[in-house]
Structure formats: C-alpha cells, structure tokens
Amino acid sequence: MEVTGMDDDIGGSGYSLEQLSTYLDRGRTPRVAAIESNAEAQAILASMQRMRNLSRELVEKDARAPISESWYDGIMREVAREIRAGRDIPLRRPVDGTELSVTEGALYELIRAVGDEVPGVLVGRVRLAQPEAYGPLQVRMSISVQYGRRIAEVVEAAREAVASAVQRHGELRVGDVDVTVEEVHQDEEG
Amino acid sequence: MMETDAALTGLLVDSAAAQTAGVEEVYAARPLATRLLGGLAGAPEVRSHLQHRADGVDVTVSIGVSGEGDSAEVAQRVADSVRAAAGGTRVEHVHVRVSRLVRRP
Numbered sequence: 001m002e003v004t005g006m007d008d009d010i011g012g013s014g015y016s017l018e019q020l021s022t023y024l025d026r027g028r029t030p031r032v033a034a035i036e037s038n039a040e041a042q043a044i045l046a047s048m049q050r051m052r053n054l055s056r057e058l059v060e061k062d063a064r065a066p067i068s069e070s071w072y073d074g075i076m077r078e079v080a081r082e083i084r085a086g087r088d089i090p091l092r093r094p095v096d097g098t099e100l101s102v103t104e105g106a107l108y109e110l111i112r113a114v115g116d117e118v119p120g121v122l123v124g125r126v127r128l129a130q131p132e133a134y135g136p137l138q139v140r141m142s143i144s145v146q147y148g149r150r151i152a153e154v155v156e157a158a159r160e161a162v163a164s165a166v167q168r169h170g171e172l173r174v175g176d177v178d179v180t181v182e183e184v185h186q187d188e189e190g
Numbered sequence: 191m192m193e194t195d196a197a198l199t200g201l202l203v204d205s206a207a208a209q210t211a212g213v214e215e216v217y218a219a220r221p222l223a224t225r226l227l228g229g230l231a232g233a234p235e236v237r238s239h240l241q242h243r244a245d246g247v248d249v250t251v252s253i254g255v256s257g258e259g260d261s262a263e264v265a266q267r268v269a270d271s272v273r274a275a276a277g278g279t280r281v282e283h284v285h286v287r288v289s290r291l292v293r294r295p
C-alpha cells in the first residue's frame with residue numbers, strides 16, 4: 001500500500017480514507033503500525049466498521065431502503081472531516097503542570113456513536129463549537145430517522161443521550177443540542 | 191540527557207500510561223516527521239512525545255479510553271503514573287490528551 005499525499009492524509013498516519021477502507025477490507029492484515037498507532041485512523045476504522053455493520057443489519061432485515069452507497073460515502077467523508085478537527089478541548093483547568101484535554105475528534109466519535117445507539121437514529125453530520133474557553137459546548141447534528149418512529153420523541157432521545165454522554169467527562173458542559181432530521185430510512189417494519 | 195536515556199524514559203512513560211486502569215490504547219503523540227526520523231535512526235518506537243529541557247522534560251501522552259466513564263479521571267491517573275514512572279527525570283509538564291472515546295457495541 002502506497003503512503004498517500006498530505007492532502008488526503010488521515011491524522012498524520014500517511015494513509016487516505018480509501019486506503020483505510022482497503023485495509024479494513026483486508027482484515028487489517030498485514031498489520032500497519034502507522035495505522036494501528038494512530039488515534040484518528042483508528043477512529044475512522046471504527047466508524048467504517050460500525051457503518052458496515054449497520055448496512056449489513058438493514059440488508060439482513062430485507063430493508064426496502066437500506067443505507068445507500070452514496071449515503072455511506074457521505075457519512076465517511078463527514079467522519080474524516082470531523083476527526084481531522086483536532087483542536088484540544090480542556091477537560092478541566094490545568095493544575096500543577098498537568099493539562100488534561102480531549103480532542104474534538106474524540107468528541108465527534110463519541111457523539112456519533114451515542115446518536116447511532118438511539119433506536120431509529122442514524123447520525124449524518126455533526127458540528128461542535130465552544131464559543132468561550134471552558135464554556136458550554138454547542139452541538140448541531142443532522143440525523144436520519146427510521147420510518148414510523150415519532151420524530152419528536154426520537155429527537156429528544158438523541159438530544160438527551162448526547163448531552164449526558166459528553167457531560168460525563170471532566171468539566172465539559174453542553175449548552176444547546178440542535179438536531180435536524182434530514183432523512184427518513186425504512187426497514188421491514190416501516 | 192543521553193539519547194538512550196531519553197528513549198528509555200519514553201518507553202517507561204508509554205508503559206506506565208498503557209498500564210493505567212481505564213486506558214484502552216496509547217497512540218502516537220509525536221508529529222509524523224519526528225516519528226519517521228526516529229524510525230530511520232533505528233530508535234525504539236516511543237508513542238509519547240517528550241521534549242527535553244535543561245532542567246526536566248515536558249511529556250505529552252495520547253490515549254484512548256472508554257466513552258462510558260469519566261475520561262478526565264483516567265487522564266489524571268495517567269498523569270500521576272507518568273510522573274512516577276519517569277524516575278529520576280524531572281517532569282515539568284504533563285499533557286494527557288484523550289484522542290479517542292471508544293464505545294463498545
């Protein structure tokens with residue numbers, strides 16, 4: 001596998017999104033240390049695996065509108081963009097020469113995973129902002145809702161799940177969680 | 191500090207971080223160019239980033255932890271472990287960066 005150019009590079013691993021996809025296809029063998037030791041590349045691989053599992057589950061359910069390839073590709077491009085957002089967000093104020101932080105990319109990964117765990121929800125796009133240092137985080141996310149679900153209930157569940165998951169970490173606080181329903185997907189129950 | 195001492199300190203720091211309760215993985219905290227140069231020189235792979243100063247060392251560690259608990263508590267334990275593991279080397283500053291919050295299915 002050739003090492004990619006810096007423009008396509010995921011997290012300084014030297015590998016592009018497409019190359020990571022190929023690596024996953026090969027069962028992650030032979031092992032590439034530059035990928036396995038890189039947090040961003042690992043987050044991308046985890047997201048790819050989760051999306052593939054979701055796609056497989058929908059196909060196995062004889063879904064009439066499973067996740068399309070373009071939807072999958074769009075999500076993976078979003079994931080790559082999010083994970084490259086590598087700003088450090090303090091988990092608390094520094095004390096005695098010790099600084100604790102979480103990367104934006106890690107929070108994006110958490111928010112996306114927590115959102116996808118809400119029944120009937122597939123997360124599309126996530127945006128994160130912290131207008132003031134140590135201030136509350138503002139979350140915006142778009143989702144696809146399973147056909148037949150009560151949208152208001154699903155949105156509220158996603159909002160609560162994200163706020164609860166983020167606020168578990170240090171002094172992080174969440175302000176608004178704006179959720180936009182941009183798609184509806186079906187399965188055999190829909 | 192001799193190069194071998196520096197590499198040894200780095201390996202001790204990596205090991206201490208990896209063995210801290212709650213840490214799932216230790217990732218490369220050094221820039222890619224630095225890692226490549228280190229690899230060319232045949233130095234053992236150190237994932238943490240150590241910047242040596244006249245009177246001590248600044249350490250940056252990149253970790254993945256479970257997204258279920260409080261990552262700040264895990265990161266604080268890592269910082270404490272790193273300071274203890276550095277032995278005779280004075281650690282001026284420790285930055286523990288949580289680079290992944292992993293949710294298990």
